[in-house]
Amino acid sequence: MRETTLTDMERLGAFDEAERTFQMTEEAFRVFYELTARPIRVYLSRMTGDDRLADDLLQETYYKFLRSNAAFESDDHRKNYLFRIATNLVHDHRRRPRVEVAASTATQEAVASPADAHSAERAAARIDLDRAMDHLKPRERSLLWLAYAQGWSHEEIATALGVKTASLKAMLFRARHRLAVILKNPGGRS
């Protein structure tokens, strides 16, 4: 198949065309992005352990969101849908064969910024948490983060992850217990 490229004029035209193609206006997107970009970026970073990959997936998440034809009842519904896209992208990425294993974000941060005692302490805590999260399954990481970092209800998490609320309670219980045991005993396994 011949590769299609865009001229500069076509790129400019894309900007005008976007509001017809996407499900929201640029102004509405800006407002929504300001509310959600940081939580989504942190979530992607914690789920992948790779900041560069999290940046790529952030762009991909918003692109898929803008191209979707879903109807939203509320801002919360819209936000849940965005997290669902992000979760699916992380899982898709995990299924692909990996060419190289990037150094974990926590390690990069720890090497890059131990300027003062507080940041060194934060970096150490981050490494501990990253190592603990590494022992969990991807879905366990997602639901623990959504429940205890984002503060979502069981129903919201079930919707975002595409599981039944009844199953979610059992999954959350097991994941929480595993993480608590690992955090108490960082060297061992649950």
Next chain:
Amino acid sequence: MNSLECVHEARIVSAVLSGAWPGEDLALAAHTEYCEICREVVEVAVVLRADHEFARREVQVPVAGQVWWRSAVRARLESAQAATRPMTWLHGVTAAITIGIMLAGIGMAWPTIAEGVAWAREVVGPLVSNAEVSGVVSGVLRQSVLIALAAAACLVIAPVLLYFALSND
């Protein structure tokens, strides 16, 4: 309370996430002393909340306009690719139809060509006394018709083959 959840869990999570844990609610704090579920909720939520708060402050995200712009360009590019896909199919189908029509035409015209050759033999035969000469003439006529047909086929097929050979560049 059941074995998987505690009725106080939501209140505890809410207090931790708002930064108000353990706060004024001493009864709730006391509850976590003997409720294993709530104790684990506190342990996990405090760590995740601290990490989340720190990361939220530190994380750098591109500006909204940049994400919008990249999405717009990508949408345009994908639309352009989607638009060229049917054209490629159309070219292939057109080429197949042209070849089919050409072969059908040759098949339909073949009896006429054969008749023409036979007629030429009849006309030339009496004029030339030597039977071998008339055989040679009719043979040449048949050959030249076949060569003309092959040349016509090449003229149609060659551009089509050339198109598909170069379409990846």
